[in-house]
Amino acid sequence: MNRRLTHAWLVLAVAASLAAGCGGKKRPPAVSTAPPSSGEPAGSLPTEVPPAGEPGPDVRTLGAEAARGEDFTPSDAETGEGGPLADIHFEYDSPNLTDQARSVLEKHALWLQNHRGAKVLVEGHCDERGTVEYNLALGEKRARAARDYLASLGVASDRLRTTSYGKERPLDAGNNEAAWAANRRAHFAVSR
């Protein structure tokens, strides 16, 4: 709850009006209809204009966004690259650890023995082939495979968390084997 308040400004804002898009802070034309040749007052079509009131505590409007627009600083390292622990890589469409990945993880386990305060967020990543949803699930499996192996090497499980980015954060935006191989990875975001 606290967390939510602290991150108030992060939370989504609202398109000032979606009814009839006219960009930025402008409001769309409100549309009303009426029979042309009758004396009746204008009929009421739903005019999708949002209330002009202040945004809620954790919501900003599109207009306010233009005025501010802070950058997002995640509470956890989630850069997807860099850090003291090298990425491990996977075969296409596989969450299984390769021999090479195991030997890298063994070094990571050693490093973690020597850096007792360090905690690790294991991020699973995928190449661009396959759907968004499937890759998110596959990335999760990859992260868990890496985590489980680290845990089996004696790293306390409360120092290890997992998440998945699927194919949403490729290292290499290329559309070729080399790019795909680089993107099929588990990344280790370390916080101390």
Add this chain to the structure above:
Amino acid sequence: MEQPASRSRASSSPRRSDVTLVAVVAALVLARDSRPAQAPPSPPPTIVITGGFDRFALPDCVPRKGDEASREVCRTVTQVLRADLQFENLFKFVPPSLISAIPAMDPEVPNFTDWKGIGASVLVVTRAQVTAGEATVELRVHSVETGQSMLAKRYSGRADNPRVFAHQASDDLMTLANYRGVARTKIAFVSDRDALPGRKTKEIYVMDYDGYNPRRVTVNRSLNILPNWSPDGRSLAYVSYRRGNPDIFVASIYEGKSTDLTGDKGGGAFAPSFSPDGKRVAYASSRAGNMDIWVANVDGSSPRRLTSTGALDTAPTWSPTGQEIAFTSDRSGTPQIYVMDTEGLNVRRLTTVGNWNDAPSWNPSKQFSEVAYTARLEGNVFDIAVVDIATRQVRQLTQGRGSCEYPSWAPSGRHLTFACGRGGKWQIAVADRLGQTITMLPAGPGKNEQPDWGP
């Protein structure tokens, strides 16, 4: 059965001849039923035009004389209304060359003999005038045969986005034919267009169904993906990494509020999907250790796990009745589409062709019992396919556009959207449900993907 989705406007499909226009003189009350009505409720003088000969004439919108602002509005109204109605793929049109061959029309008293002479059966007259930034657009629909008015409406509002008048007019014409129009619907999508250099952030956007007026919804500069509209079009569920971990949020986009659906409970939560009544959300979550399908109330209460095989289950989508859920599972070794009831029982496999079928989207119209999905049919390329639930017959909608994925139906079920591309270049497409006309939308800069077609 089959909707008139034929691309050829010259040939008359069997269904098209069933399109019935119910003409109510100066009627504002339109039939609510989505089926072609046999008779309107109880209005005074009515006429019914049936048969395969309905040909729409859409002459240029008539602006107030000598007024540039009115001309400007008229140009947009003419162009957008024609595009909207052509997209609906329901009517035939008198070619513009024939329209320009007859004398200019007095919009007050059209000479119906002229229009009959060029084969029109329905005349759609639009006029516009702008006064002090306020536009008024008038729509009149006439039966050419009888000269009677079938529909008369006036729209007014600010003159700076005249497209909205045309969209409204198009939807009113569709309602007249007892169909649900798409012209005022919105598509939510994901884009990296506002990512700062070096930051791999994505935000949720909303645009008109034709790709115009994109507007940003989320502003948290994190990763925001997988938007899904509530059935009433007032909320968007989506996945955000704003806390570092993927969770589902529901944004009430007109009230300016957002709620946290899955909470910060560890494990990822993905792929939200509103039930047809808008009261529940199905999603995929690894909270219990494995990626499974869950259902919770829209406020996040009473989360319930529906699948519990060791397999990866994701991408739920509801049947139009809300009694079944289709989803992806790799329980057979490859990703395939399965169907279950909302208790998680009666699981059966829906796709049998191909070794990778994923990301199902159930057609929301009860008229079409079918599920669109993403299929790997050749090599490493993905395409959009649709499977008929009764016959299991599969039709492939896309081919040769790189990969296409993430299908989502329009509320009417007559059209769908998806994203196509490769590498960092993805754009959003719309198509009729048979895939005969596929249009890439002018979606703007950046990688644009994961479209969800809303009300």
